[in-house]
Amino acid sequence: MTPDASGRARRFRALVVKETIQVVRDPSSWLIAIVLPLILLFLFGYGVSLDANKINIGLVVQDTSADAQAFAAAFGDSRFFNTRTAHTRRVLNEDLVAGHIRGIIVIPADFTARLKRRTAQAPIQVISDGSQPNTAAFIQNYALAVWQNRQRQRAASNGVKFHQAVSLEPRYWFNEELLSRNFLVPGSVAIIMTLIGTLLTALVIAREWERGTMEAIMATPVGKAELLAGKIVPYFVLGMFSMLVCTVVAVLLFNVPLRGSYLALGLVSAVFLCPALGQGYLISAITKNQFVASQLALMSAFLPAMMLSGFIFEINSMPAAIRAVTFILPARYFVSSLQTLFLAGNIWSLLLPAIAAMLALGGLFFTLAIRFTHKRLD
């Protein structure tokens, strides 16, 4: 090693050590790196659930015959519904408007009479609260399944051969229990990492620009790229540490399976931190102001990661223009990689393109960041 190179290495090491001490000493970086991820992970894990497992519904049985009661009982016994019985619909209508129940199932007075007549089909009315569209869709699905089961039982107990020409056999891969938590928790890890990678970096480095400590470092012979790397390395380590904390909580507390390898998980996380940190640094270098940096980081990183990454909302259902925007979001690739690593395993055919995309975005952000770091005092 030439004396110049070794001096350079020593200088860089000193810079990293200085930055690390600074990060470790700052209480707000601990807050963002450990406390905030834990709070958010708990919130996502416990608070956000799409499993409509016990939907409150009202049941109106206007027909007292055994047949009608048996249909009513089938809905009452279903593990998906919490039923409340009434004789008229009026009371339940009010509950539906108030949101105490999400649907009403009506078995009308002439149900048995029409059931016995072979020419007309006896209707069971299923009303759902469309103001909660996702729950409404589930009510209709569940009601159909309950009704089909009851039909089959009724035919069997009447000794009639139940005619069903075609039946459906659904198989859910990777998540047989259909727990929304299993895909929401890995997705939320991606959001938390976006928060740490981009928001923390943008905010803290913007503060240095504001306070003028950045200029102080610039007065030293440190190069632009070195300066950037020196600032980034401690946050990279901090981010990987948060990732570890999140993984442990996801697996041990929320019982999310981890079917991929730790190595692949570490690799994907490290790769994701490149665009995330690069974006944070870029924001701070452009704005040089905490308030604007925090707003910009929220708008350009956190909110898109929440809304457009496919973490909870389906990318395919978005309009084409917004779908196009999702391709430049690092979080999009990280969400699908994490969901795959946790639930499905090391599927390299999905992970490798995602890694390539994240690296490309990282390269772009860093190039821009270096360009925006002017080594002069404005």
Added chain:
Amino acid sequence: MALIVKELVTILRDRRSRMVLIGPPLFQLFLFGFAATLEVKNVSLAILDQDHGYWARELTRRFAGAPIFTTIRSIPGMADIRPLIDRQKVILVVNIPQHFSADIKAGRPAKVQVILDGRRSNASQIVQGYVAVIVQNLDRDIARAQGLPPPPSVIVARNWFNPNLIYRWFTVPNLIGTIGMVLGLSVTALSIAREREIGTFDQLLVSPLTPTEIIIGKTIPSLLVGLLNGTVFLLISKFLFEIPFTGSLLLLYAGLTLYLLAVIGIGLFISALAQTQQQAFLGSFVFIAPAILLSGFASPVENMPDWLQTFTLINPLRHFIVIVNGLFTKDMPFETVLTNAWPLALIALVTMTSAVWLFHRSMK
């Protein structure tokens, strides 16, 4: 009074704060109005037809005719299922077994297997609902073709308030509350923290004004900004997104006022505690993230564990979402609005009083 005018002028005169007040809220309303949907559209599916008979072709034709399936791939063998699902190229594969048409013709029960991607289990379950209806209709038509009687009973499904389950009818009204909260906190907590850093807030504190007067002076302009913003959002929801508004406009404004007061109260409380902009920002964030996640907007409150449902009662957004959704699509009556509005008044009262007390203490 002079203070109120001064605060209002300050908010509106600063170019940066004006930008924060107008640009981002509108941008978010449009972005989230279109993007935040749990609806399932543009689904890609693959069909593995091992039967090649009449009924298999008929089933394929029906999938192709359903508007939610936009891309249909046909695959030759079982070995092609895994790579397509693994790489998320399709969300489901329909597997029509051998002898499918022969079984139907002979009156033997025939089965259609569908394999769904559990990594997106919510979307998969909704898609399965569509598949179930297609298969059930096929079943009915087969029965009819074979001269068999229809099943004795039938499900008549109706979605009230939003017949076609358009997800936007749910999202956009909620955004009035969600974005209103972000805005309300940034004009109170963040702006006071900035004044503190610059030192203009200390000038206010040493002026002859009492803490109560300062709080009122900070509250009223923020409330006006919030109401103005709410009005713009309301007009956009009604005329651009074409979401029906069935309830009473008066009740909505009453609810919105109480809600904004609660949010501003929280903002003032945070600003009374925070010394720097960074603390105020973190404080607002630590409040906003749980408030949005535990409001019923991201996912229904009734899906949460019971202890968490109790906890959500202190969240103003949770109450306001019931009101705003109810008034938009459900024509919610006065009494129901009232049961959701009084907690808002209580939250506003508690936070405002604490803020007055904290400012009072810091003046001594």
